Amino acid sequence: MALALLCATPAAAQQQPGDVANDLPAAVAEEQITVSSDYRGSFVTVFGVNPDRRGRGDIVVVVRGPTQPARVMRKRQVFGLYMNGDAVRFREAPSFFAVLSNRPLRQIASAESIWRYQLDPAASAQLSSAVPAGADPSAYRAALVRLRREQGLYQEYSGRALPERRGGLTLYQGGLFRAVVRLPANAPIAQYHADTYLFRDGRLVSSQRVPITISRVGFERRIHDLATQHSFIYGLLTVLLALAAGWVAALIFRRT
């Protein structure tokens, strides 16, 4: 992947800083992901073409779930028992975050750009409360990323998808690129976005945002709608089901 670096000549760096175009053709193969009773997660495939004819520059694809408040606690020992310490709150943190790039992100973009365009999950988590006295805020941020990464909710890949990895980004002839990432079943069901960024010489040149909709269908949708919109009726229905099951069981018991 050093080719792209060699092709990126200083002559290309003529644009004004902050002048970011939206001319990056990109699309998502799975614009609608449906969740039915056999849902076990999905793949998201983002593909597009580098508008530069000579294929100069680096591609970064970020698949983001909606941001939500998050809390991280550190266990502390009280009377010999480990219990949760005070919670550190994040005003917003992405519920899902996958970043894919053709080579390691640190080589593509500066730390400042990564922070500014929120290209890594730590950069996207906004701390909103004070940390306990003597604690390090960045440790809590790192813990949030580490725990979510273990759950498969935060993923980072550089280079092409390999069989043993769950995602990757591949560059093809003619500037074509394709990024694949696995969306685990525990990722929230919501509106997602796939953002594609073209970097050249460490600067963002062009970007594009494509929406991805994940929605429940059929039986899953009806159950969820009932549970959230008519929760009292849903509760009664569950009790009725329990009573019916108990009644049938009692009938069978009586017979035998």
Added chain:
Amino acid sequence: MIYLPIAEMPVNVLLVLLVSGAVGFMSGLVGVGGGFIMTPSLIFLGIPAPVAVATGASQIAATSFSGVLSQTRRKAVDWRMGILLSIGGMLGSASGVWLFERLLRIGQLDLIISLLYLLLLACVGGLMLAEGVAVMRGRSTPGVSILRRPARTIAHTLPFRMRFPRSGLYISVIPPLGLGFIIGALAAIMGIGGGFILIPAMIYLLRMPTNVVIGTSLFQVLVIASLIVVMQSTATQTVDLVLAALLMLGGVIGAQLGVRLGAGLKSEHLRALLGALLLAASAKFLFDLVIRPVEPYVLGGGLL
């Protein structure tokens, strides 16, 4: 694999049926409710704790209803006492659901649940093991009916006394209300039915005759479990209908097989075995609390 609409995760249908069937089988075999084994098993399967606790209540409602039906035919339910216990239980479970939400908010729910399970499993497991071993050694344990002396307890001296014709009692209404309250609160927080606490308390504290104890406690458990399902559905929206259906199916079939098999088996060996199992589970809870955790950080609850 089937995707659970509320827990928002796929589970293996056969695995859930197997686990709920095994829990139902054990409860049928040994004669315990099984809620206090079911809820930790579900958490172990990866179901979020709030969903496990709330959904487990629906399965408890199902099994206790079938129990109440058969006990009613034997006229073994003291309705007046049952209603009194249920009134206490309703207040208790409402407080329990409120406390559940508060604890979830301050991030100490898992600690409280772990501590309560640690104590509960240790007590119940120890008692079952001791009883089973004593019987196996040939010593006859004093039966429950022998222990029931016509002594006066605090229930007989407190004010607001009331007559319970079915139980043949004239006692204060305060102990049944208080007992119901405690069981209701524990049921809401821990996802248990509470019969195994309620039954000894009814015998030793209220001095109820043993022939109506089981039916009456099942009635209270049924009312409380049904109420908790409705309250958790509206307050925290953590009741998963698909999971509930699977648990009911597995639990009912398992309990049937357990009862049929248990009729011809020596139950003291099984009791001792189950007691040892519960002690081991309680030790696991203890170790998790006192051993330095590998990962010192935890994410806040998924609800808030």
